[in-house]
Amino acid sequence: MNPDYSAQDVARCHLCKTTVAQSYCDFCHVNLCKPCIGEHISPEYDKHKIVPILERKSTLIFPKCVKHQNRNCKYQCQDCDIFVCSDCAMSTQHKGHEYFKLEELFNKSKERIGKDREELENISPTYEEIAIELENQIANLDGEYEKLTTEMTIQREELHREVDNAINQMEEEIGEIRLKHHNILKEHLNEIKQVQSFMQKTLVSLDEIEESNEVLPTIHYSSIVTEFSNLPPKVNVSMPKFIPKQVAREELSSLIGKLIPLSTTLEERVFTAKKPNTLVRELFGEPEVLNTIDTGHEKLRSVACLNEEQIWTCGVTADIKCFNIQGVIQKTIQTKSRKNPSDIAVYKDGALLHSDWKTKKVYKVKDDQTEEIIRLQGWLPGNLCVTSSGELLVIMLSENETQSKVVRYSGSTVKQTIQFNNDQPLYSGNKKIKFITENRNLDICVTDWGAGAVVVVNQAGKLRFRYTGHPSAGRNERFKPSGITTDSQSHILTSDLYNHCIHILQSDGQFLRYIDNCDLKSPYGLCVDSNGRLFLCELFRGSVKKIKYI
DSSP states (O other): OOGGGOSSSOOBOTTTSSSBOOEEETTTTEEEOHHHHHHHHSSSGGGOOEEEGGGTTOSOBOOBOSSOTTSBOOEEETTTTEEEOHHHHTSGGGTTOOEEEHHHHHHHHHHHHHHHHHHHHHHHHHHHHHHHHHHHHHHHHHHHHHHHHHHHHHHHHHHGGGGHHHHHHHHHHHHHHHHHHHHHHHHHHHHHHHHHHHHHHHHHHHHHHHHOOBHHHHHTOOOOHHHHHSOOOEEEEEOOEEEEOOOOGGGHHHHSEEEEOOEEEEEOOOOOOOOTTTTGGGSOSSOEEEEEEEOOOSSOOEEEESSSSEEEEEOSSSEEEEEETTSOEEEEEEOTTSSOOSEEEEOTTSOEEEEETTTTEEEEEETTEEEEEEEOSSEEEEEEEEOTTSOEEEEEEETTSSOEEEEEEETTEEEEEEOEETTEESSOOSSOOOOEEEOTTSOEEEEETTTTEEEEEOTTSOEEEEEOOOOOTTOOSOOOEEEEEEOTTOOEEEEETTTTEEEEEOTTSOEEEEEOOSOOOSEEEEEEOTTSEEEEEETTTTEEEEEEOO
8 A cells, every 4th residue: 555645654754754744745745844844845946835744635646748848737638639738728739629627527537436436335235245145055055955865865764775776876966966056156156256356456446546636547537336236146046856756666766756956047136225224133132151161361351263162262361271162271372471462363274373562573373383473663562353365453552652553464564554544543542452353344343442432444444433332221331342353244243341241233333232131241352253153251250151142
């Protein structure tokens, strides 16, 4: 991401490269600190335009004239369809021609880009729902086919051993059909995910163009909203059916029954804007505690799912413990500094990550081998999140406790810094609790204890919304969020320590409901496993509760 066009980092002086810039030359388009202003404006002083940094880039960057290099093109000749400067417009070559003002074309194109971005942001969740629908079909596929096999087994038992050969042959046919069924849905899901990926890249590109003052790429922008609005057809694959038939023994080989083969149809989809509260129906009536694990941690702070059967936990000591789902400890490791870790997370390959505020490092532990992957200077590593793409998000706090930011890493390489929104800090700078997670739509969600808010930005780091709690009777304490996680339905779950409950939000920040009837006491760190089960740390009890809520 180009720092000149991003609000996600401190603007530095382009001359000295180190000092924070307070001013901007709107003629030369450079950041300037106070000591460097004099050096910059000394030649051709009358041409420079020094403005405060917050008012930068109010002057458009027009293309240079091909014929008159010291002139900018501010018009487009309608007759010749080329950009021209004022000298060109007065020449005999363009005598009597009509002109467009590039500034007007620029403003109109900016409006189109803004509208396209809004439309794509509205369409994007529909693709997410399509992908989830296909994933659910694939997940339930084996269960449906198991029902088919069970029906056939019952028929086989009724007809005894004489029908075994025929039944076995049909079972093989079902296996082939199931594979074909799976491949059809998987292929369609892959197509949907490719379009989703392209859409996300398009949104990032639109954000960059929208923030840019470059005229040519802006006015040459061509909308592709129509392409995304034409939703892919819905794949309807009818399940094969087994129809048993009572027959005499001599007719068994031909009259066992009939297997209706797999059939596939495409049903046209039409995009319609979603109404509020459409996701409420997806939640259970009453959450249920499935299991409670006593970890023995002093002030249990974080939990991370290793898989469906094991979890990692940490508190305010150097011990990081792994438990199975029955609560039996499997392994214990200690931090390098012998101090408590800031947070823990797990890669898809099972490797454990933990951040250490004392050493200012992030470590990776796999096969009992510890590897340093991130080393910081001037910043302390906080809570962690492994993204769906395998990248790492790290919350950082400056050593003087005045600034906080989110940094995205690919391996040990910084890919993105998220800190400001319109030059205002996104996150409070104090050393209060901040947890982080990524949603299914690639939003980045951070709990900011000091600000009493959940702060959500999109993948590009642009603020989407802040959630500051829900006014409810019986919630007497101020909203102070700590742990945060998301689930397969893109719900956002955050723990409310002092009100002893969990808030469940839609992906757009709309409140859905509480989890507050499971004897919760000081809920803190959260995570959700692949089966949609919530694991919740109780800070002072030192226990992890596994809760079924969806």
